[in-house]
Amino acid sequence: MSSNIPAPASSSAHLASFCAIDFGTSNSAIAIPRKDSSDAHPGMALVELEPGHLTMPTAVFYFAEGRHDADGPPRAFGRAAVAAYIEGSDGRLMRSMKSILGSGLIDQTTDVGGGRGVKYADILAGYLKRLRNKALAAGAAAPLNKVVLGRPVFFVDGEPARDAAAQQSLEAAAHAAGFEEVHFQFEPIAAAFDFEHQCDSEQIVLVADIGGGTSDFSVVRVGPQRMSRLDRRDDILANHGVHIAGTDFDRHVELASVLREFGYGSYGPERPGAPAREVPSGVYFDLATWHLINTVYSPGRVAELRNMRSFYGNLQHHKRLMTVVEDHLGHELAARAEGAKIAVSGGGDTVIDLSVVETGLQIELTEAVAVAALDADIGRIVQAGRETVAMAGLRPDQINALYFTGGSTGLRLLAERIAADYPQAIHVRGDRFASVATGLGLHAARLFAR
Template sequence: MIGFDYGTSNCAVGIMEGNNPKILPLGDHGRYISSTLYAPSRDVIVNWLCKHLPLSEQKNFQQQRQRQLQKGQAVLRELTLDGCPTELSFGQQALNNYLQEPDEGYYIKSPKSFLGASGLMPQQVELFEDIVAAMMSNIKMLTESALGRTVSQTVIGRPVNFQGLRGEESNQQALTILTNAAKRVGFKDVEFQFEPVAAGFEYEASLHKETRVLVVDIGGGTTDCSMLLMGPKQAASQDRTGDLLSHSGERIGGNDFDITFALKGIMPSFGMDTMLKTGKSMPTNSYWQAVAINNITHQTEFYSAANGRFLQQLIRDAEQPRLLRRLLTVQQQKLSYRVVNAAEQSKIALTDQIQQQVDLSDIDDGLTVDLDRDGFAKACKRELRAIAALMADAITQANCQPDVVFVTGGTAKSPILNQFLKQQFQHTPIVIGDHFGSVTAGLTRWARTIYS
């Protein structure tokens, strides 16, 4: 049995060793593998997956995906004739392959962000199920290699609300995709647990008395808050329903901070705040679409032929056409992830530094952008207000104040976030957990509880 944090930014797997959870090393990726996938063509994902499925699943899968498998086989033959790689890559290697040739292949980051999306067509749901299953298959193989045995039972973390507009319908869509993918790659027993609750279970192991804990999990895709009644007495129970006092969650996470930082910190160097020759302000819609990597509709519109023509007209109408040509380069060479990745890496660097220079000379010769902590704080005011509202909502629902605030999630590492949380809870102790490991550890503890 394992705890499986299939995260928006990273994935991790835990097992119990005695009374303590251990996060497993996943081959060369270390304990955390970035939630990314790169394929030489989108059409070959289904073929890679079929090849790596358990034998018991392959026949059914071949029948269900017959047309896609045939199309993928034809693409594989072309790739082989052209001397191109035919395998999928995951984690950091996936990002490296994308950055080498952004306009070739198929790259996806944080597919979890799309699972609850509204308006997905059946073929899109199938594609996401295949992508998730491929990533899960890779992680399952790495886990079994590390353990030297098969694993068939898992608890997978889930946000309070996935990133969709249809509430519980979006949640059920996402859970169905995750469940189907997990069962397909060989997990026989699949359960889910709220990510903030799982993080709370890990913190609970250190408590010696009954405590009201507000867990704030600021992850890559969502921010989730849970007010929990925790302590030694509660930890001994399998039924924790009465201890879960409230939940709140929304699609506000590290990806949103990165996107906002890219828009407000980097896009001015691509002409966003400039003027047209007519004296009017530059239209900003294409800039937002360019960085909205977690929105299928925006990305489709940005990369459409119609938008390419629109950008070329903007260049002719712009007072500073060279800056607009940079945005056209992003559009023509499919560099959205490149720009947002630059913002993300700068956000990470600003954890330890006050300023950071971004090299974007691959987009325009000599282009660099200077970013700093103050600019990050100003760019993310809306996201911070939304997180404050979520925490307040959880407290209101629970009808009590927390004795302690337990904070986890990679985004919470930012000094800007730390300062913000201290301002919100000036008279309540704040405990910072393992930013990346608390959820995995808690999922692992819960797996032992329910499967033992």
């Protein structure tokens, strides 16, 4: 399977030595020059990363057993990584790796099982190298040493130094993966380039790129007469974003539903002369955050939680919590919460099966509960869109089109809340998982095929 990207008007050589990568919080994709490309027609195509799929979950599973090979420790990537975890293989699943960028974790070493430790920076590099190898196997000729990487408008909100450090860390990971020349493009700008090929006249588009880790907005002037221009800086009227998106939605849904069955928000026993105290919440926030889940499995943490039994008014909550930490079921709970969010995203209710922890345990997640859990985050995202339009010096009625991309735009309430501010704009939905990669490919062809 491949997805062809129209060829830009520019021309030159070295078509086989570059690619474009959308390294996403939840899913990733890579675009390379098409096999029928020429100097005059440097078209691009998305690579089939897994059978039948042009995107691959941004996930790595490190097996506790097995020998290192030339590419590093024994690992599985993408859907195979998730499958290894679900099947109970001994090891560690890493997801939402992009969220590590800009944090102090990037230079730290984490335990991946079997007595092995791996630096987070090496985990990122290993995943990017996997994408590069997939591209080479799909027909991209070596050395494939030039890349355009997508990046959110902000890796870190309101902290320019940390944001710059995040990009530097991603660039270093790309170099470690074998890329010598690394360029960046804002992800919502790339999505605007994808939208541009659908335009038959000049338009002002507000791109809403709501992914797994960030919600990014850009106001971009697009049109058929502008597609061949490499320098599009004067067409980018504004870009802005917030570090809130799908993984935050998952966390809030899990805290509002699943983890309440394990003691989150509950109280301890009443004691003479003193009111009941709320159960400490730290473990629950860690269980609801993918890259922190493994921290609750350390022997010291497990012992600490075991000794907190007297803190619980409902001892069944504590028993369930200990089953989760002792049997390493944190990622399973997070996955169930994510699935429930997706199930109610279009409206309606769902039932979350938690029998993996306790026979017969299940809870209902209603759309109303999910909406209440996500309301504050959705409000901040909608406000970021408004601020972006204002930064461009425009009124909402001057936006000609809204272009939605990113996996989290499938959340009905979110898309409706954003669209309500721009009633005169047409609403266009791109490929939620591939629009950014497509646009990055277009930009790479313009940049490198010169």
